[in-house]
Amino acid sequence: MTTSLFYFHAFPVLCIIFKCQISGIGLASCLLSLPHLLPLTEVVEPVDFEEYVSSHAPGVEPGPLRQLMEFPQDDLELLHLDKECITLEPPLPEEEDSLDPRVRDALAVYTDDWLVIQRKYQRYSTTYTPHNSERQRERQRGLVKQTFELDEAAAAERQDDQDDAKRRSVSLDETPRGSWASSIFDLKNSSPDALLPSVLERTAAEDMDRRNTEARLQGRHSDLLGLYPPPDEDEAVERCSAIEVPKEHCGQRIMVKCLSLKFEIEIEPIFGTLALYDVKEKKKISENFYFDLNSDQMKGLLKPHTPHIAISTLARSAIFSITYPSADIFLVIKLEKVLQQGDIGECCEPYMVMKESDSTKHKEKLEKLRQQAEQSCSRLGRFRMPFAWTAIHLLNIVSSVGGLDRSDPDSDSERKGHGTWNERKKKGFERMSIGEDMCNFATFRPATLTVTNFFKQEGDRLSDEDLYKFLADMRRPSSVLRRLRPVTAQLKIDISPAPDSPHYCLSPELLHVKPYPDLRVRPTKEVLEFPARYVYTPHTTYRNLLYVYPQSLNFSSRQGSVRNIAVKVQFMAGEDPSQALPVIFGKSSWAEFMNEAYSPIIYHNKSPEFYEEMKMKIPANLTDNHHLLFTFYHISCQPKQNTPLESPVGYTWIPLMQHGRLRTGSFSLPVSVEKPPPSYSVLTPDVSLPGMKWVDNHKGVFNVEVTAASSVHTQDPHLDKFFTLVYVLEEYSFPFRLKDVIITEANMEGELKASMAALRGALLDTCVRFLHQLLNKLIQLIVYPPVIAGQIVNLGRTSFEAMTLLVNQIHKNLEGNQDQHGRNNLLASYIHYCFRLPTAEPAVPPSGESLYATLSRATARPSSLHLSRSKSISNSNPDLASTPVSPDEEVQRIIGSKGIDRSHSWVNSAYAPGGSRSVLRRNPNSSCELKQVPNPSSSLLSPPHHLHPEPSLLHEELALQWVVSTSTVREAALQQAWFFFQLMTKSMAHHLFLTSKLDVPRRQRFPDRFVDDIAALVCAISADIAGRYHKDVELVERLNSSLAFFLNDLLSLMDRGFVFNLIRSYYKQVPIAPLPNPSSLNALRMDFTRIVCSHEHYVTLNLPCSTLSPPASPSPSTSSTTSQSSAFSSMVQDQGVATMFELSVPFRQQHFLSGLLLTELSLILDPDGEGVFFLHKKAICAVHSLLCSHDADPRYTDPQVRAHIAQLYLPLIPIVMETLHQLHDFSDFSPARVRHASAHTDDADPDSGNTISQSVAMAIAGSPLPLPLSLCVCLHQAGRQSSSLSAECSRTLLVCFLWVLKNADAALLERWVSDLSVLQINRLLDLLHLCVSCFEYKGKKSLERINSLTFKKSQDMKARLEEAILGTIGARQEMVRRCRERSPYGSQENVRWRKNVTHWRQNTDRVDKTKAEMEQESVVDGNLATEASLIVLDTLEIIVKTVVASELKESVLGGVLRVLLHSMAGNQSALFLQHCFTTQRALVFKFPEMLFEEDTELCADLCLRLLRHCSSSVGSVRSHASASLYLLMRQNFEIGNNFARVKMQVTMSLSSLVGTSQNFNEEHLRHSLKTILTYAEEDLELRDTPFPEQVQDLVFNLHMILTDTVKMKEHQQDPEMLIDLMYRIAKGYQNSPDLRLTWLQNMAGKHCERGNHAEAAHCLVHSAALVAEYLNMLEDCRYLPIGCVTFQNISSNVLEESAVSDDVLSPEEEGICAGKYFSESGLVGLLEQAAASFNMAAMYEAINEVYKILLPIHEANRDFKKLATVHGKLQDAFNKVYNQSSGWEVTSPLEILSI
DSSP states (O other), X not given: OHHHHHHHHHHHHHHHHHHHHHHTOOXXXXXXXXXXXXXXXXXXXXXXXXXXXXXXXXXXXXSTTGGGTSOOTTOEEEEEEOOOOOBSSOOOOSOOSSOOHHHXXXXXXXXXXXXXXXXXXXXXXXXXXXXXXXXXXXXXXXXXXXXBHHHHHHHXXXXXXXXXHHHHTSOGGXXXXXXXXXXXXXXXHSOOOOOOTTTTSOOOHHHHHHXXXXXXXXXXXXXXXXXXXXXXXXXXXXXXXXXXXXXXXXOEEEEEEEEEEEESSOOXXXXXXXXXXXXXXXXXXBOOEEEOOOOHHHHHTTGGGOSOOOGGGGOOEEEEEESSOOTTEEEEEEEXXXXXXXXXXXXXXXXXXXXXXXXXXTHHHHHXXXXXXXXXXXXXXXXXXXXXXXXXXXXXXXXXXXBTTTXXXXXXXXXXXXXXXXXXXXXXXXXXXXXXXXXXXXXXXXXXXXXXXXXXXXXTOOSHHHHHHHHHHXXXXXXXXXXXXXEEEEEEEEEEEOOSSOSSEEOTTOOEESOOOOTTSOOEEEOOBOOSSOOOXXXXXXXEEEEEEEEEEOOTTOOSSOOBEEEEEEEESSSSGGGBOSOEEOOTTSOSEESOEEXXXXXXXXXXXXXXXXXXXXXXXXXXXXXXXXEEEEEOOSOOTTOOSEEEEEEEEEESEETTEEOOEEEEEEOBSSOOOTTGGGSOTTSOOTTOOBGGGGOEEEEEEEEEEESSOOOOHHHHHHHHHHHHHHHTOOSEEETTEEEOHHHHHXXXXXXXXXXXXXXXXXXXXXXXXXHHXXXXXXXXXXXXXXXEOOOHHHHHHHHHHHHHHHHHHOGGGBOTTSOBXXXXXXXXXXXXXXXXXXXXXXXXXXXXOOOOOSSSOOTTOOOOSXXXXXXXXXXXXXXXXXXXXXXXXXXXXXXXXXXXXXXXXXXXXXXXXXXXXXXXXXXXXXXXXOOSOOOSSSOOOOOOOOOOOHHHHXXXXXXXXXXXHHHXXXXXXXXXXXXXXXXXXXXXXXXXXXXXXXXXXXXHHHHHHHHHHHHHHHHHHHHHTTTXXXXXXXXXXXXXXXXXXXXXXXXXXXXXXXXXXXXXXXXXXSOSSHHHHHHHHHHHHHHHHXXXXXXXXXXXXXXXXXXXXSSOOSGGGGSHHHHHHHHHHHHHHHHHTTTOHHHHHHTHXXXXXXXXXXXXXXXXXXXXXXXXXXXXXXXXXXXXXXXXXXXXXXXXXXXXXXXXXXXXXXXXXXXXXXXXXXXXXXXXXXXXXXXXXXXXXTTOTTSOOHHHXXXXXXXXXXXXXXXXXXXXXXXXXXXXXXXXXXXXXXXXXXXXHHHSOHHHHHHHHHTSOHHHHHHHHHHHHHHHHHTOOOOHHHXXXXXXXXXXXXXXXXXXXXXXXXXXXXXXXXXXXXXXXXXXXXXXXXXXXXXXXXXXXXXXXXXXXXXXXXXXXXXXXXXXXXXXXXXXXXXXXXXXXXXXXXXXXXXXXXXHHHHHXXXXXXXXXXXXXXXXXXXXXXXXXXXXXXXXXXOXXXXXXXXXXXXXXXTOSSHHHHHHHHHHHHHHHHHHHHHHTOOHHHHHHHHHHHHHHHHHOTTOOHHHXXXXXXXXXXXXXXXXXXXXXXXXXHHHHHHHHXXXXXXXXXXXXXXXXXXXXXXXXXXXXXXXXXXXXXXXXXXXXXXXXXXXXXXXXXXXXXXXXXXXXXXXXXHHHHOOOXXXXXXXXXXXXXOGGGGGGGGOOTTTXXXXXXXXTOSTTSSHHHHHHHHHHHHHHHHHTTOHHHHHHHHHHXXXXXXXXXXXXXXXXXXXXXXXXXXXXXXHTXXXXXXXXXXXXXX
């Protein structure tokens, strides 16, 4: 097809050369006007966009057309979006002044607004606004329901059935053949339909056309593709998911309400703690929640110890978050009581044995216990002791109550595909196993539990390890715990899924969460989760909490009275006791914050274990003096004289900050017997201080764990070191001790670079949590390289390497958190919301001198800085090459080493060296040595003075570093190219805003060296795609889409001509060539094209109003062609139109993107090319999607604008014409469709009992109308074996083709059609013919039966799977792509590999559609069918208008009428048919000779169509059909005072129609006949002619036939009655030989069907006799029979046929005996059929009589072959007669028949 395409496109050019030669113009000057011929596989050089736009100032007034010329002024917008604060008070530290730089940076990240730079009009592109079913339904609202006879007939079917039953009950005897008089009477009593007002008026053809066109354009649906199914989402490679706003992680939330706690006896206050534990992970997964359910009387016992109770400590309900739901999670409830004398067992005893009901029995004992409790509360109220515990297995709550979505594992929220990644990930974790599938804590029904059994705490088994053993034991049926005597109580709690926005809620920091209507209401607390496994979510809010867990103490070797040991914990700011900070969170019914906390006490235990959790706020400014102080006390439980309540027995501490790091983890601390000495806080207890006494010889006797939940302190050594060094540098606080290293100016650079390289060793979880700060710091080091000791340290390369490795690590480890393009959501949200160019240098030291300098990228750099751009070279890094080299040569070398031929990238380009836009190269003489910056100070310690070079721009530095990167860094950058592309894009946009360069011409926005780097980068990456596509499939797919999105973004920022050249260079690097697996390379090109073309200003980028448009003259003047110059100008005009409709070089240059897209489509559809199925679909979907976006775009609603947009797609028309033979055949030859024009005699359905045989019907109607020759060849050769496009692809391509025809300028189309050859016009007509079939309305019933989308999907699935199996496209690649679909259950059927959602299931789902949905679907389908047919009609009118003046009229008009007749034959709406009939009347009015002077087929077919619609159930259709039929008669009459041809064709058509149409209604036809009669009566012009009388005769005759044939149809089920009726009808046509012959053949056919061969033979003999009678009248041939007399030896009844004589009928009359049987060959055929039937009937003697008539004809024609055959058959017949008459006389069969 490439060759054919070339000739197709080159044909106009050859014509021009030919014209030039015959006009005498020199060929050279002629060729100057020609576009350069360039094959489609070569990419043209685009127009210089900026130059074109600036030199072609829009001359249009402001309006819709003006916006096509240039991008809007407000195209880019910078938005500062407030961060959503979920609490009433912002989460900030209390110390706002002089913050630690670590905290300051963290706060900046958490409190700054989101900085979003967006393309304001991007919502109009398909990138973020998909054309899905929902959006399509929105566009389809308010559609007018079209009226279809198909639906009307279906609705009336039941009524018809009843009528049929009534008719069948009448016997044949009661319905004799109607008389002429009765027929007239019936007809005159019927009522006509409404007459059309202007039918009888004489109107000029021009006025008629104008009026018809205006009527056709009224009320049209402007949005054609809004009626068509939306584009397949599978192919929407440009689709990007909306980027999620960064937010804090939140798991599934459950709410636990503690309602009441009652014991059998109430003697003292009891306090409760709730926490979640994961037994499998052996981890506490929530902080503690403390609750107090004591009565006011019990609380009163503790009043002396709690003078002020904060409302925040009165909470009784808590919200727990669970990220990783599992079957191993327990809610553990621990109870404590006030410390008293006695161990835990003694204290629990009363609760186990006593009951309130036995109060009389134990009255004294109870009273004693109460008194003891009061004494304990008053004296020891501050201290607690362990009491009892229990646990609730959460799985039991969820599973026993039953989940809401148990029957459907895919919950609603998941099916919609909404929610953050964490929510989706969380849902994924739920389904990791069958057991975990039950653990959906988000959707269970609320449950209220009463816990009755508690287990007493055991003093020596209090640790978490023991607890995990107990919990594991609880799950066993034979639990040891069950055998223990329980503490009986009643704890009532309520567990339910937490509401989305609970009221009166406090955050873990005790901030009020919105909404919080009343601060006085008892709050609910959010409990902080400690996830069981890593959660990869960056911090977005300030949180700085510390948790201290004392675990065990060993004082067994401690001398003295140390048994009831309490641990007091304080958070100290210094060493003075007054410096204990009130940062410890209070428990239940306590103060909000306290400065000390005590652990519970185990009675008489020198080595206690602890389970306590102490929660603290970490101050913002931590110094080396901040520490945790642990004081150990012996508590005296009994009051003794001279014995204090608490005696200190030991001290230890943990310094919290060391070398800039927060110290957390597990500690085993030695305990000092004495108070620590002064300045102890900066040392650890491990240091042996002189003169101090230690317990157990300075061994570690106290085990404690410290953890932090902090968004300030990373707690990772690698990250901490990096941040610390950066802050040291910012503060310039040299020297600085970092563990064993002293950081000075001398080693600072090396340490910093080493710390950046070591970031790869950091824990990924921590890197992700501090991702925003980390990336900000790396970017800051690039933009503001530090100055150390007066020397600029360029950290660009190191930062780039660190960033690439970090980004790569995140991608590799978080594969589940990617969109369909492989982009990590966390990184994407960082760029979109958080990233901004640092606009201020880092904090300046107090001296006010700048610590940071930068490498200037401006052309005028400070002379003191001789810095090379080609490599970042440091004086302290000797490994880097320092040989001076031209940076330009270096880039060339680097690119060359990767196998890239960059020399051809800018061929013929304005950007080539020396061209108008040549790029300034780097200075080849620049030195690569980093020079010492002059520094007046000789001291190394003093910072440099007043270094203020311009800041380095991030995008420039990134581009440079990427271009010069090598090996692993380059590979890592390629793996995640999207990240750096997006970072550069946002940096460029932000830079334009910061420098107010958005109003500057695009060429001046960025320095040339940056432009050069971008060019080199794109070139190199394109080469990577071309070189690695068959090896690294996934990488290349990602790289390809990333590059395309990058160039799409650059179109909004840079010189657009330059970006076009980048696109061109990509195409040159990624060619269409015979490479291994070229289809996948073509797929990459197609995806690239689609993404680039998805730009919201795609139309503007294509210069739709460019001067490529032809001159205004509608057609060349014929008078001006006499002179050479005018001939040449007219030829150029022709050429102007031709280039607009073909992929010529001018078209591809001016409309660059559109040209690329259509070129790709053309090459992929090339049948000789590699256009496999999935490529066809890709290319066609890309065009369809773009056209959809134009239709849905509110900017392009103006018809004039649409016409300009359609110009961009004009070559689509010839492309589709070229692919005609590849398109799917939509023709349907089923008899039910009544498509007589295209039906074939062998396509009948023998089982259709309701209809007369199709072959008989065809005989009635005359010979079938052949299809246009070219279409016949296409449609029926070898069953369309060559069809290479699927039904779906063909249909979509055709709808795009119609879109162009609909929206293109009609005058332009006329001029194009006028240049087409007859062959091309016929091909266009064939295409329109196919469009009519393709979009034909199927009816509501059909919609209910099958969904076209389901059908197309099943076809596509099969083909795709086939391709995967055959290896055309990698199955793995396809599966990977599917796995990465964000929403696998989206509105489009975009799942392929899951059995439960593939196409066979969708078939069954169709049943679930509501009646309203089905109704709406049929409305949409009806509107689409109507609009498509009207577009075809518009195009036919254009063709007619064009060919009128040319010599092509005769050859084209027949084709036009055929398409028109084909459209009438289908199921069309009343609206379309009205316009169709109007066009048909105009056509017949302008070209009557086409019907009445040519052959009869068109006239016959038109009569059939009109009669069919005369019997329509829709009144308006009948009115128009009647008017058309009447005017046809009138025009036939006006030509020759007679309308015999129409009369005959109408009569034959009626018999055919009534016999074959299932939904035929004679009552409706009667109305139409009456209407025709009325027209004849009211036609004043012809009143005095024989015409009205002839019309009346015809109508009455038709009416009588109607009556007869209807009766015949009623007796379809009774063969005897049917044959009898057919005989009567045939007898009634004695004066109409054509119709009599038809009915005789009908009878023969019916007899044959029933095996009555003798009867069939006699019918054929009668037919032959009738023909012989006609031939005898016409000419006298001796060898022909002399009429029916010749046949009387066969049957005496044949003489009936002699009734036809000259007085009744003249064979010369036009239209009479015009059938194919009224000829010599027809007679021979009938006789041979008769002989064959006699043979089958075993009437061998009759065969002889037949051949007696036949032999003379063969002898006269000297047809010896036939004679031999006949004699052979006679021999066989006589032998059979001889064999049968063996010895006895047989009565002749003829005699039997005559008897």
